[in-house]
Amino acid sequence: MNIIILGQGAIGLLWYRALQQLGNDKVNVKIFPSSAAPAASQTFTFTEFSGLSEQRPLITADKTALSECDHLLVCVKSYQVKQALKPVLPHLNTGSSIILSHNGMGTLAELPEQVIDKHAILTLLTTHGCLRVKPRHIRHTGRGFSDIGLVSGQLAVKQQTELTNLLNLALPQVEWTNNIVEKQWRKLAVNSVINPLTALHQLKNGQILKDKFTAQITAILTEVSQVAKSQGIELNLRELEQVVTGVAQATSNNISSMRCDVLGGKKTEIDYISGYIHRLGEEQHIATPENTRLWQQVSAL
Numbered sequence: 001m002n003i004i005i006l007g008q009g010a011i012g013l014l015w016y017r018a019l020q021q022l023g024n025d026k027v028n029v030k031i032f033p034s035s036a037a038p039a040a041s042q043t044f045t046f047t048e049f050s051g052l053s054e055q056r057p058l059i060t061a062d063k064t065a066l067s068e069c070d071h072l073l074v075c076v077k078s079y080q081v082k083q084a085l086k087p088v089l090p091h092l093n094t095g096s097s098i099i100l101s102h103n104g105m106g107t108l109a110e111l112p113e114q115v116i117d118k119h120a121i122l123t124l125l126t127t128h129g130c131l132r133v134k135p136r137h138i139r140h141t142g143r144g145f146s147d148i149g150l151v152s153g154q155l156a157v158k159q160q161t162e163l164t165n166l167l168n169l170a171l172p173q174v175e176w177t178n179n180i181v182e183k184q185w186r187k188l189a190v191n192s193v194i195n196p197l198t199a200l201h202q203l204k205n206g207q208i209l210k211d212k213f214t215a216q217i218t219a220i221l222t223e224v225s226q227v228a229k230s231q232g233i234e235l236n237l238r239e240l241e242q243v244v245t246g247v248a249q250a251t252s253n254n255i256s257s258m259r260c261d262v263l264g265g266k267k268t269e270i271d272y273i274s275g276y277i278h279r280l281g282e283e284q285h286i287a288t289p290e291n292t293r294l295w296q297q298v299s300a301l
């Protein structure tokens with residue numbers, strides 16, 4: 001199987017290393033570099049939980065590799081997806097799937113129609129934690145699990161199974177799911193609470209469980225479930241509150257990705273989290289004052 005990874009950041013290199021470990025007889029994995037990265041052959045450093053580090057070769061994909069690709073795994077931030085795909089799409093094998101792996105929602109609607117017509121589009125959601133220590137040096141900070149499923153087009157069951165088995169062998173656990181869109185909404189709900197609140201109030205994830213945020217969390221999640229319903233996704237409010245509490249407890253000492261971005265002076269993914277709820281709400285005539293305010297406040301940071 002030929003897999004190309006687009007995005008050599010934390011998640012891209014995590015998958016690249018995991019797949020490369022399996023050996024060439026199982027998978028031929030290459031990386032498509034960003035224009036900022038030199039194209040010449042390079043190495044990258046991978047640091048495990050134990051603190052052990054290793055250097056590994058980084059094999060980059062050219063146009064020929066793109067024309068032979070079976071699965072393109074896109075591991076860039078949500079706001080980078082459209083731009084990152086631009087130089088890749090003209091050369092990508094028509095039979096290749098495009099697997100989007102990012103926080104937030106709304107990137108599918110940004111893809112040109114011809115792309116949607118030609119390629120099966122999948123989503124890969126992961127709870128693994130990975131830190132980019134510096135360019136081409138990553139540290140795996142938390143073991144998690146991943147869900148993969150189809151969001152547009154078709155992929156034969158045999159290909160679904162082969163892909164899932166391979167990813168699961170590389171970085172377990174990976175499961176195929178036929179309701180990936182519902183899972184995306186659940187993850188969006190979690191991110192719509194934890195990410196903006198931690199970024200705005202400079203909190204660790206667990207600190208959003210203080211009583212003073214309870215009413216606001218309920219308001220955010222009420223809006224998310226109302227907007228999700230307009231898209232045919234039923235989310236139970238009490239269940240969402242429990243999921244958010246569970247994730248905040250399990251990651252209580254973590255700094256959310258949005259807070260990290262703010263601290264690092266980087267652009268956040270707020271347009272694809274609270275901003276996505278705001279846009280869909282407007283489209284569907286559903287008021288989303290809480291998410292709209294969070295979107296505006298984080299955008300202004």
Ligand SMILES: NC(=O)C1=CN([C@@H]2O[C@H](COP(=O)(O)OP(=O)(O)OC[C@H]3O[C@@H](n4cnc5c(N)ncnc54)[C@H](OP(=O)(O)O)[C@@H]3O)[C@@H](O)[C@H]2O)C=CC1
Pocket residue numbers: 006007008009010011012032033034035036037075076077078080083084085101102103104126127128129130131132135257269
């Ligand atoms: N890190 C984590 O633990 C987790 C991350 N996620 C989500 O996964 C997604 C990816 O996150 P993460 O890997 O941490 O992000 P990073 O910022 O570490 O990686 C993004 C990579 O994309 C590259 N890139 C940006 N624009 C382009 C382009 N036009 N062409 C090619 N490459 C490009 C960047 O290039 P350059 O090197 O030049 O900057 C960078 O290497 C995000 O949505 C994040 O929220 C989800 C779960 C956990």
Ligand SMILES: CC(C)(CO)C(=O)C(=O)O
Pocket residue numbers: 103190191194195205247251254255256257258
């Ligand atoms: C689940 C959570 C909130 C963990 O930090 C996350 O996905 C993020 O930080 O973006």
